[in-house]
Amino acid sequence: MTQAPTRPVITEDTAEDVDRLIGAVAHDIAEDPFPVKGLDHIRFYVGNAKQSAHYYSTAFGMTCVAYRGPEQGYRDHAEYVLISGSARFVFVGGVHGNAEATQHYARHGDGIADIALEVPDVDKAYQHAIDQGATGLGEPHDVTDDNGTVRVAAIATYGETRHTLIDRSRYSGPFLPGFVTRAPIVERPAGGPKRYFQAVDHVVGNVELGRMDEWVEFYKRVMGFTNMAEFVGDDIATDYSALMSKVVASGTRKVKFPLNEPAVSKRKSQIDEYLEFYGGSGAQHIAVATNDIIASVDAMRAAGVEFLDTPDSYYDDQELRARIGQVRVPIEELKARKILVDRDEDGYLLQIFTKPVQDRPTVFFELIERHGSLGFGKGNFKALFEAIEREQERRGNL
Numbered sequence: 001m002t003q004a005p006t007r008p009v010i011t012e013d014t015a016e017d018v019d020r021l022i023g024a025v026a027h028d029i030a031e032d033p034f035p036v037k038g039l040d041h042i043r044f045y046v047g048n049a050k051q052s053a054h055y056y057s058t059a060f061g062m063t064c065v066a067y068r069g070p071e072q073g074y075r076d077h078a079e080y081v082l083i084s085g086s087a088r089f090v091f092v093g094g095v096h097g098n099a100e101a102t103q104h105y106a107r108h109g110d111g112i113a114d115i116a117l118e119v120p121d122v123d124k125a126y127q128h129a130i131d132q133g134a135t136g137l138g139e140p141h142d143v144t145d146d147n148g149t150v151r152v153a154a155i156a157t158y159g160e161t162r163h164t165l166i167d168r169s170r171y172s173g174p175f176l177p178g179f180v181t182r183a184p185i186v187e188r189p190a191g192g193p194k195r196y197f198q199a200v201d202h203v204v205g206n207v208e209l210g211r212m213d214e215w216v217e218f219y220k221r222v223m224g225f226t227n228m229a230e231f232v233g234d235d236i237a238t239d240y241s242a243l244m245s246k247v248v249a250s251g252t253r254k255v256k257f258p259l260n261e262p263a264v265s266k267r268k269s270q271i272d273e274y275l276e277f278y279g280g281s282g283a284q285h286i287a288v289a290t291n292d293i294i295a296s297v298d299a300m301r302a303a304g305v306e307f308l309d310t311p312d313s314y315y316d317d318q319e320l321r322a323r324i325g326q327v328r329v330p331i332e333e334l335k336a337r338k339i340l341v342d343r344d345e346d347g348y349l350l351q352i353f354t355k356p357v358q359d360r361p362t363v364f365f366e367l368i369e370r371h372g373s374l375g376f377g378k379g380n381f382k383a384l385f386e387a388i389e390r391e392q393e394r395r396g397n398l
Contacts, residue, residue: 017291018085018198018199019254021199024252027253028251029120029250029252032224034128035119036117036250038086039116039200041090042203042286043089044092044112045111048093049093053185054186056091057184060084060305063184065081065184066081066179066181068176072179073178075095077093077094078093078095079091081174084196085199087288088175101113109277109362110360110362111278111282113162114163115163115203117166118166118167118168122152122166123140125153128222129222133218134156135156137155137162138153138164140153140165145173145178147171148170150167150177152166157218158205159207161282196295200287201256203256204258204283204284205281206274211261215259216248226251227247228256243261243270243271244261244263247259253374274362277360284363286366287365289368290367292369293339294333297337306355314340315331324341325343337352344375349370350368353365
């Protein structure tokens with residue numbers, strides 16, 4: 001059933017490859033008031049870091065490369081660092097009841113606590129953020145071990161989410177000072193993809209009704225981000241629920257943050273459900289970029305990852321087929337895997353969404369394969385939200 005891709009699959013990721021995959025554009029960050037080189041890592045607070053590291057190694061094809069915990073003298077947490085291409089996730093679990101991660105988990109369940117940004121000058125970035133009204137969570141300071149020095153600081157954003165600012169240009173260790181190299185948790189299956197995704201494309205935040213514009217202005221004022229897209233009204237509504245969304249991005253488009261808020265509708269939207277079960281604002285989903293969504297979905301589904309369903313009528317719609325035109329994978333192959341497709345003036349994209357990856361209906365993932373398109377699948381919003389609503393109804397939360 002599976003058809004080989006019509007273009008070569010990348011085996012080694014160069015910076016140019018990654019930029020193409022995530023839709024980055026040429027831009028001199030030296031012109032920015034708050035220069036950002038890219039996403040450094042995403043830190044999750046979870047109920048069981050050891051089990052989460054195993055799950056993301058097997059189901060998401062990631063590779064564990066570093067660890068820090070009580071064995072290294074860090075008495076509060078166990079932390080596992082996993083990578084897939086340029087994407088870096090850190091899973092942190094508390095080892096006692098008073099640990100920060102334990103308390104965060106009690107309030108929110110498994111969730112994203114930190115979206116860390118790599119910057120060329122931590123002190124300047126931090127001071128600019130504070131001058132523009134950001135709340136500081138940690139002043140600039142050095143962290144050092146035998147592998148060198150990392151400069152870090154931290155600022156607050158929506159909910160309990162933070163942005164750690166990192167300059168690792170003087171460091172050669174496996175992740176950050178105090179971490180030790182860790183062997184992979186599982187062996188990669190023979191004959192399967194080398195990795196299931198190569199980079200983080202964007203991170204979506206959900207905020208309370210009436211606060212989306214506040215946080216859009218925060219990113220514009222504090223980080224010099226610009227509006228990349230806006231979705232309101234019928235673009236992003238179904239018969240039962242609605243939301244509003246705006247996208248802010250760095251100048252290079254390497255860092256993209258869609259921000260959602262609920263809109264008044266007949267029933268509870270996916271944003272309302274997230275806010276209720278997460279206990280406030282937070283990061284709703286991570287979109288990861290792949291160069292072969294067919295191989296990635298096949299491997300992840302075989303490993304137990306559950307994806308949202310899309311009715312066959314979506315693929316049989318002649319208007320859709322006419323709009324999307326020719327794509328690299330036959331529609332029947334996309335239909336068999338429930339992969340969505342959208343086209344805009346710059347090209348097209350393929351995308352699919354997982355179901356929530358923990359017991360609470362909160363955090364989930366998106367796989368995206370871009371072919372020129374810089375968008376977010378606007379043409380798929382209605383089909384996506386109807387699929388999410390079907391899951392909400394099953395949970396009794398619509």
